Amino acid sequence: MDSPDPPDCTPASLGFEVALAQVLGTLTPLPGREEVPLEQALGRVLAQPLLAGMDLQPWPNSAMDGYAFAVADLDLALGEGLTLAGTALAGHPFTGRLAAGQCVRILTGAILPAGADTIVMQEQVIVEGPRVRLTAAVRPGSNVRAPGEDVRAGEVVLPAGSRLGPPQIALAAALGQGHLTVTRRPRVALFTSGDELTPLGQPLAAGAIYDSNRYLLRAMLEEMGVSVVDLGIVADDPDAVRAAFAAARAQADVVISSGGVSVGDADYVRDVFSEFGDIHFWRIDMKPGRPLAFGRLGETWFFGLPGNPVSTAVTFLQFVRPALRLLEGEPASPPLRLELPLLEAVHKAPGRLDFQRGVLSRDATGRLGVRSAGHQGSHVMSSLAAADCLMVLSATAGDLPAGSLVQVELLPWRATTKP
Template identity: 40%
Template sequence: MAQLKDDCFAFGGDLMPLADALSELRDRTESVTGTQTAPLLQATGRILAEDVTAGRDVPPHDNSAVDGYAVYFDDLDPKGDTKLPVTGRVAAGHPLGRQAKKGEALRIFTGAPMPEGPDTIFMEEDCTEDGDHVILPAGLKQGSNRRNAGEDTVKGSVILKSGCRLRPQEIGLAASVGLSELKVRGRLKVAVFSTGDEVRDPGKVADPGCIFDANRYTLMALLEGLGATVTDLGILEDDTGSITDALKAAAPGHDLLVTSGGVSAGEEDHVKAAVERLGQIHFWRLAIKPGRPIALGQVGSVPFLGLPGNPVAAMVSFMIIGRPLVLLLAGASDIDSLRFPVEAGFEYKKKRGRREWARVKLETNSRGMPVAMKHHSSGAGILTSMVEADGLVELPEEIETLSKGTVVDFLPFSEVMGQ
């Protein structure tokens, strides 16, 4: 069962810098999933459990990159056209079956194995047919349009590394060396709760003063996008005893417990007290915005992640902290998200020493370059701002004032939403 190493997030009362938190997360979180063998089409999105070595060269033989004519380069007139008789035909899957003779051309098709002898291929559109002969123009380099055996993968080489998340391109590469199945990590089993007496399930009646539960559905979608198997355990009332009972019951069958709400310092926030009854909690007062009230701990030996109750804060903190935690527990080796430099189309002031993220939409300037335009709302509860944004601009701790035109790091939602 899942285990976080002891005291990995003990840091005292100060706000913990994000870089320190992520470093601790990377250094101390261990994979908790076993391994299984999955057919290729069921392996997409899974984490590879062992290195994959090519059992053959790809391509397995020299072959033609085009439809055209295969010839000996030495037969060509370097100063003008060359006319050669066409004496054979080579198609994919149908080798010539003999050594080609000097002074002849062979009709060849894309993917066809190179006949023994010829070393150069002319594209058919560059040639002129003349009865049973072909006229070849001057100027082609020796070896043109020929693909060499092993130029994609070499037999015995490692083509996929353990810990990678299998995308369609990795699935195709495995198929290209003849594999029909791969050893993958088991799916991470995650239980998700929401908390709050005011929270109601969509489709139910929302009494005065109540809200519908957006966070639980958002988090379950994010987790499923990362390949986890999610158990929906509903909404917990604001009662320490009830929350304690629910977490205690959920822990034995899951690798990770996730809640939203109830982890700040308010007297109505009961999740922290419940987790401390069952295990330990390292309360993350991170120097970030949105998402400062975030908790990581253990219910027994099972990792616990408590996210803020505000919808935007819950999403952003999951993308920045929850996503790498899930990937590490699932056995992934690469938890980093790509950032892209863009020009800021807005001005911004922030507190020094705090990492912040602004919701932005990309536009194009007069030079055709991307410009990040800040959403008009910065509230941690404005979920429409996430729908209307393309991603987040990351503003590091040392920045206090951002000027329009400054190059900033853009984190697209496509990088952190698991799709």
């Protein structure tokens, strides 16, 4: 569970929306850009707009397999039929020009022959030797893809700040772009804090736990394509925390810690950081994850995340992930949230915005809804692994009965399915 707050704990908690706006309003994209081959550009962010250097498609071509002819010959095509003059294939165009009364067999993607302006699909013709007769009238220009129908030369096809996914990569390739100019990715230093943390492969002492948060955070960072500097486990000792911050400042744009930002006697991270830089805030009215620190260490940004694993994951998703995207040059945008009915009642105490783990499911009628992924304690990792979404429950809400409409935010990973 999140640590209780003593009555004299200051400063007061910030509202979630205020805190997020402060983070995103403070950060600016990192300087620096590089040119990369197109095959290495997946997941990167464009540093400058991509302009089309040509029309797409660059020439008129066929949208399907059929026969190309001039619509002026339509009456002849419906009556006696047209004379087959040759074949046009993708990459192997028909050479020459159609004469009156002629047609060409054409396959999808092939250039429209000179003298033709219309294509009839092969299912609408009868072929009798060299004669091709239409069985139904077609409109002028049918089944012809016009030059520039997709993109016009000089048009901005991808603005700066676009995240390059498979469709964007394909679009750049279709325009002949072998290299793209992209922004610099953030370098992130990461450490976990706590004398109870034990490295993997070592036996657990009484009261100790394995260091799962560092693996959780590293995996979420690597999933984003971020360069990670892993500083390991830092002891609950001010000098050790100082050394970690010094190392992080020397080699990273962002430093993320997990643990040590609450109000316990051995929570040194926040206090030691104050010797190096400025803390903007360190308490948020959200659950899980109230103890969340954000500040600046010279040119390095700092996120101090809580120590409970679910709190770590939720604060990373809601604050760190959008911050890293912004630093990489992607414009800030609110997460996509769906409004879905609860398939079962959900317990919630009024007071804080609550991100509860959920599972998308369908009711007996096939209607999509959401149910709890299980135990909602901030230490329970099994329900985090079982969740495919977060139910975003307002601060004022109390217990919610089945059928209530709630906001749902999809998680960026697949849920564990139970056998």
